[in-house]
Amino acid sequence: MPNISASKYSDDEKFYLLKNYLYELNECLSFALSNIDYSNLKENIKNKLEEKTDEKISYENIIKENKEKFENLKNKIIITADEIFENCKTEIKNSGNEILGKVQNEFLAISEFGEYKSETASIIKGNADAITLNSNNIETAKNNLEKYKSENNSELNLRAEAIISQVENIFAKKSEYDEFTEIISSQITQTSKNITENFENSVLSAKEDISTLGGTVSELIYSLNAYIKRGELESGVYGIEIGRSDSNIKARFTNEKLSFLQGTTEVAYISGNNLYILRAEIIDYIKIGNAEKGYFIFDVTDNGLEVKWSYGN
DSSP states (O other): OOOTTOTTSOHHHHHHHHHHHHHHHHHHHHHHHHHOOGGGSOHHHHHHHHHTOSSOOOHHHHHHHHHHHHHHHHHHHHHTOSEEEEEEEEEEEEOSSEEEEEEEEEEEEEETTEEEEEEEEEEEEEESSEEEEEEEEEEEEEOSSEEEEEEEEEEEEEESSEEEEEEEEEEEEEESSEEEEEEEEEEEEEESSEEEEEEEEEEEEEEEOOSSSOOEEEEEEEEEEEEEEEEEEETTEEEEEEEETTOSEEEEEESSOEEEEETTEEEEEEETTEEEESOOOOOSEEEEEETTTEEEEEEEETTEEEEEEEOOO
């Protein structure tokens, strides 16, 4: 904190020093808040948080509970609605190079529990290059305390070089304290060379900073992207590949072998009757040989490593 009571500073200089101090403080707080998560809390704070609940906070459970609240609130509003509005309309446009068809529906119900609104739309767009089918459904329910939003979107894109199918669901819950948003989407892309299936799931938490120095603080709680690719994996390599964004480990199934990759390095593979691996760690027990010709047993016991030999039959 600058010493703004010193007589050597004029009023303008004091104001300038205080403004600079508040600016630096705001930058430090913004950086700290945007980088804080459970893993970098002090141990005593973690212990206090864990004492408050019998089980760890599960954001998946929070999202699940909020979805159930959304459905219950929606049903209460519709059942007890004293005002209902519904509007449907269709539209077809035919231009020189494109045919566009739209179907839209708007539904609104208002009761003592709050307001529920649903908007659905389907669009078919066709031209010489592609046909796109898009279906969208947005549901919102709100009362005096909380607002919920659920959005579903599906799209099929037919092109000469590929077929792309995508389905996305966004669920958001906002109250006067915080906001959670969950986004789940899957996409299938089919080309003449391969088929790729992508699955993505992410949860975002946003909390309002009540101080005058900062704004909204957002934290990406988790983000997961998984995929399965079939066909040409790279130039001249055909098979199936499975991977996830939270790991650099990938598995490949080809006609010649089953491979395990760490990044771009093949760390192990099975081919024919053999297993090839760069490093191996056996935790407890290994047997080499067979009952007919004899075998070694390497066994980790309380006394240490024991090696036994059997002559077999």
